[in-house]
Amino acid sequence: MAVHRIFCLLGLTLLLATTAQAQGQWKWRDAQGNVQYSDRPPPQGTPEKDILARPANARKPVQLVPFGQPQASAPAASAPANAASAAAARRQAEEAARRTKEVDEKNKAIEAQNAATRAENCKQARQQLATLESGVRLAHVDEKGERGVMDDAARAAAIARAKTVIASECR
Structure with missing residues (x-):
């Protein structure tokens, strides 16, 4: 009976470990240039180019701009591209x-x-x-x-x- 409990606990532990593994990891480069790994997204304001990996189920962030205000990032991004x-x-x-x-x-x-x-x-x-x-x-x-x-x-x-x-x- 004790062996049966050990196998059940081992199976439950493996099941929980695979669930944690399935959540995925974020990988990004911080302001100092160090590569960071986390199960949470990088801090707000991290440039998209510095995000090296994201979990499979994660979406790219959407930046909300209040109505009537021009997008600040669009002209700035297109100027270097045009140059x-x-x-x-x-x-x-x-x-x-x-x-x-x-x-x-x-x-x-x-x-x-x-x-x-x-x-x-x-x-x-x-x-x-x-x-x-x-x-x-x-x-x-x-x-x-x-x-x-x-x-x-x-x-x-x-x-x-x-x-x-x-x-x-x-x-």
Whole structure:
């Protein structure tokens, strides 16, 4: 019989302990920055950002404002948010301007390189055209490694190619 009473008391103790545990704990940071734990809510006036944990069944506090009075916290809260969003927008605009400037600089460098290449191609095509039109006999080496002389048809085709290159590269 004594064993039966012990088990009943133990069961009742466990039941009460789980009920106390189920109520939950509040966790917040006080004015000095220390983390506080309690089964009661933090003192009135504790900022919402300092409340680190609340019981599952707890609701966020509702701040009552008398009729006809403006809410003091709404403009104060929106001012830093507006300043932060303005600063973020300014940073994004600066970053976009920097990227645009970098892309423009790269494009100018590529365009300058392309212009130099076109000028060199133009110069070589003009020299080749002058050589072809001079009437000098030109020799070449074929696929078999044998030396051959350029005939009139090959010369005319080479002149046409040189003129095409000059037309496209010498602007």
